[in-house]
Amino acid sequence: MESISVKRFVLVTLLACLVALLSGWFLWISTSDRRTATLEVRTIPRGARVTVDGRPLEGHVLAGLTESEVEVVATLPGHQEMRQKVTLKAGELCLARLELTPSSGELAVKVSGPEHFNVKVGPDPERTYRDQTKLQLAPGRWRVEVSAEGYPTTHRWVEVPASGRAELALSLKREQVKPPPPPPAPTAPPPPRYTPVYVPEPVYYPPPRPVYDPPPPPRPIYRPPPPPPVPVEPDPEPAFTPIP
Secondary structure (H helix, E strand, O other): OHHHHHHHHHHHHHHHHHHHHHHHHHHHHHOHHHHOEEEEEEEEOOOOEEEEOOEEOOOOEEEEEOOOEEEEEEEOOOEOOEEEEEEOOOOOEEEEEEEOOEOOEEEEEEEEOOOOOEEEEOOOOOOEEEOOOEEEEOOEEEEEEEEEOOEEEEEEEEEEOOOOEEEEEEEOOOOOOOOOOOOOOOOOOOOOOOOOOOOOOOOOOOOOOOOOOOOOOOOOOOOOOOOOOOOOOOOOOOOOOOOO
16 A cells, blocks of 8 residues: 555655646747847948848848847948947847948148138038048039139039049130220210101092983873764654655
8 A cells, every 4th residue: 555655755856846837838939039138220321231240241130149249230331330239138129220420531632823712512612622632422423613812713523432542624814804894985866857748639529410301301291081972863754754
């Protein structure tokens, strides 16, 4: 009887340990997301190569990271390298936003003519430089305007390469001041205006044409009609008297 009870005790102990192990394993699986951090990286412009502590990042989201501080590096041809340190916290989504700036180029301006001049780059009035010949500009096509007192303003278009050097040579010549034109000579007064006198032409009126009045037609003479004929009665036959 004692051996049976010992076996039961051992069996129950083993089952309890197995249940505890399974419960701990399920609990560890369910809480693994809370114990790790997720890192999302966004770069402006897109398409930059991103590394996290030297490891390349595939896509833009990296999950399963331990709670620590990592360094995110973004590189893109024609732009300056951007670095940012991000502190990862367990159970949180950490966002790293890296905005890369274009690599600046150098523009060398050579102006012949005036001793002092102004260089204006683009339409922005704040990009006006006084007596500067080397300018740091972002790569691209720029409108460079050079002006000086007593000289006409001139401009050129220049393509500044990324991490390169562009040169621009301009020659300014003084404006030739034209003498003022001489005053106009006095003009003679205009001749008096001739006003012709209107003389009406004689109007010819033809003599009146004679009007022909035909004589009136003769008036008809009234003649009464003849009286109707009187009927003649025949003589009465004599009465016949027989001869005795």
